[in-house]
Amino acid sequence: MATLHTRSAARMMIAPSVVLLFLWMIVPLVMTIYFSLLNYNLLSPGMETFVGFLNYKYFLTDPAFIAALINTLLLVLGVLLITVVGGIAFALLLNQDIYGQGIVRILVIAPFFVMPTVAALVWKNMFMNPVNGLFAHLAKALGLQPFDWLANAPLFSIILIVAWQWLPFATLIMLTALQSLDEEQQEAAEMDGAGAISKFFYIILPHMARAITVVILIQTIFLLSVFAEILVTTNGGPGTQSTNLTFLVYSQALLQFDIGGASAGGIVAVILANIVAIFLVRLVGKNLEA
Amino acid sequence: MARKVSTRRKMVMTAVAWALGILIFFPILWTFLTSFKTEADAIASPPQFLFFHWTTESYAEVQSRSNYLSHFMNSVIISFGSTLIGLIIAIPAAWAMAFSPTKRTKDVLMWMLSTKMMPPVGALIPIYLMFRNFGLLDSRSGLVIILTLINLPIIVWMLYTYFKEIPGEILEAARMDGASLFKEIIYVLTPMAVPGIASTLLLNIILAWNEAFWTLNLTASKAAPLTAFIASYSSPEGLFYAKLSAASTMAIAPILILGWFSQKQLVRGLTFGAVK
Numbered sequence: 001m002a003t004l005h006t007r008s009a010a011r012m013m014i015a016p017s018v019v020l021l022f023l024w025m026i027v028p029l030v031m032t033i034y035f036s037l038l039n040y041n042l043l044s045p046g047m048e049t050f051v052g053f054l055n056y057k058y059f060l061t062d063p064a065f066i067a068a069l070i071n072t073l074l075l076v077l078g079v080l081l082i083t084v085v086g087g088i089a090f091a092l093l094l095n096q097d098i099y100g101q102g103i104v105r106i107l108v109i110a111p112f113f114v115m116p117t118v119a120a121l122v123w124k125n126m127f128m129n130p131v132n133g134l135f136a137h138l139a140k141a142l143g144l145q146p147f148d149w150l151a152n153a154p155l156f157s158i159i160l161i162v163a164w165q166w167l168p169f170a171t172l173i174m175l176t177a178l179q180s181l182d183e184e185q186q187e188a189a190e191m192d193g194a195g196a197i198s199k200f201f202y203i204i205l206p207h208m209a210r211a212i213t214v215v216i217l218i219q220t221i222f223l224l225s226v227f228a229e230i231l232v233t234t235n236g237g238p239g240t241q242s243t244n245l246t247f248l249v250y251s252q253a254l255l256q257f258d259i260g261g262a263s264a265g266g267i268v269a270v271i272l273a274n275i276v277a278i279f280l281v282r283l284v285g286k287n288l289e290a
Numbered sequence: 291m292a293r294k295v296s297t298r299r300k301m302v303m304t305a306v307a308w309a310l311g312i313l314i315f316f317p318i319l320w321t322f323l324t325s326f327k328t329e330a331d332a333i334a335s336p337p338q339f340l341f342f343h344w345t346t347e348s349y350a351e352v353q354s355r356s357n358y359l360s361h362f363m364n365s366v367i368i369s370f371g372s373t374l375i376g377l378i379i380a381i382p383a384a385w386a387m388a389f390s391p392t393k394r395t396k397d398v399l400m401w402m403l404s405t406k407m408m409p410p411v412g413a414l415i416p417i418y419l420m421f422r423n424f425g426l427l428d429s430r431s432g433l434v435i436i437l438t439l440i441n442l443p444i445i446v447w448m449l450y451t452y453f454k455e456i457p458g459e460i461l462e463a464a465r466m467d468g469a470s471l472f473k474e475i476i477y478v479l480t481p482m483a484v485p486g487i488a489s490t491l492l493l494n495i496i497l498a499w500n501e502a503f504w505t506l507n508l509t510a511s512k513a514a515p516l517t518a519f520i521a522s523y524s525s526p527e528g529l530f531y532a533k534l535s536a537a538s539t540m541a542i543a544p545i546l547i548l549g550w551f552s553q554k555q556l557v558r559g560l561t562f563g564a565v566k
Binding site: 006007009010011012013014016017018020021024025027028029031032035090093094096097098099100101103104105106107108109110111112113114115116117118119121122123124125126127129132134137140141164167168169172173176214218221224225227228231232233245246249250253254259262263265266267269270273274277 | 300303304306307308310311312314315317318320321324333335336337379380382383385386387389390392398402404405406407408409410411412413414415416417418419439442443446471496499500502503506507516517518520521523524529531534535538541542545546548549550553556557560561
């Protein structure tokens, strides 16, 4: 009796969260799928017609889509490379016995709390601006030509900005993992004559495997949807050089009012994100179970 | 138990760590310093580091020209509102899953996590149209609803990992003493759960404060929180470095301070308990 009572009470307590999340997941998705099958433009309301998969055909054969897909992948991989390698290096450094460790840690973590629009605008104007930015001043001081970062290397510049925001997250997680490393195991390795390099590859790196996979998984989910940084720096340009999938769908929907086409793009983005998610969950499954 | 490290090595490591730490922090420091410059000093060549005429005129101007305070209040209301509503919905769910788990509990948790993996563009169009039809565009209540939903999985997960650590025997003892479910929650569970709830609150306020997809797409001016307000500096006002810096400093300072207190919870919250 008691357990039955608790069970149904438990169900009642879980229900609101589950119902809300279910609605949040399913209603917009079904509506997006429905819109993606219509010829629906906000500029000509009431003219919606069913067009089947025509929107998908247009979206997938649009050169902007291929460009956006490549940019999305480069953005995710570029940021992952910088943050994972940098994160491990910083974590190893911060795990040393140094003076003022707590303060250095605070300095390194700070960028994570900076809102994306602030981070992007500060980098764009105060660092990467070809006339008044600090990089331009630095180049002039060294006798070089100032470089117009966002005009000549837009995607790379955005990768740098986003990597700056995510490096603290990677560092913090790697550091947490490092701190649980068994000191005695390291000492034993040293006694057996292991050098710093073999110690890193045979003890430290395997120990951090789980943390590394967690960083890759979580960052990928967020990085697939980078938006604000692109909106305030390059607006996806020049051309489509810094447009990712998220930005492409946004511009089709809210700038060109092509609801049908943008919905098809949204569904493509959902499918791609799910492929990545399944792939990553499989890949890290073993690590997470342990 | 720390192994002996030579002083020389320690000094070198300290120097390297501090140099890199300051390098990473430098953009924030530079923004802070620039916010106290005049516009002329802000673009001076060569750049002035500390020896400029310190002034707070940019702060006053940002407030008077664009009513900064109202955007700040939007951020406060949206982030606190969505977090508190999220907690009210999530606390019972996390409690039930932690203390009367069934064989489906793990699946439910994993499913909740999977809702976070859905890219926001998959929902943008219907949400935008629904908001337009219901007059929720550029409204604070609309944003509170959306941010509650996107952070709900993280709130449930975080609370679950904290509640899991509360020994179940205490609850059994309370039940033996005849405490009802309601009393059990109020008198036994709540006091033990407060630290976990506080951590969850803190992290989710930070996440909601910095959320910049929905806030940019669903607001125009009236309900725009700081993320969207700062975005309006993208051109050409962003070239007024001192004002951009003053607005940015005010937008990030409160959350930077909160954030430094929440380092540990950050790891736990964002890795769904996978790394502790």
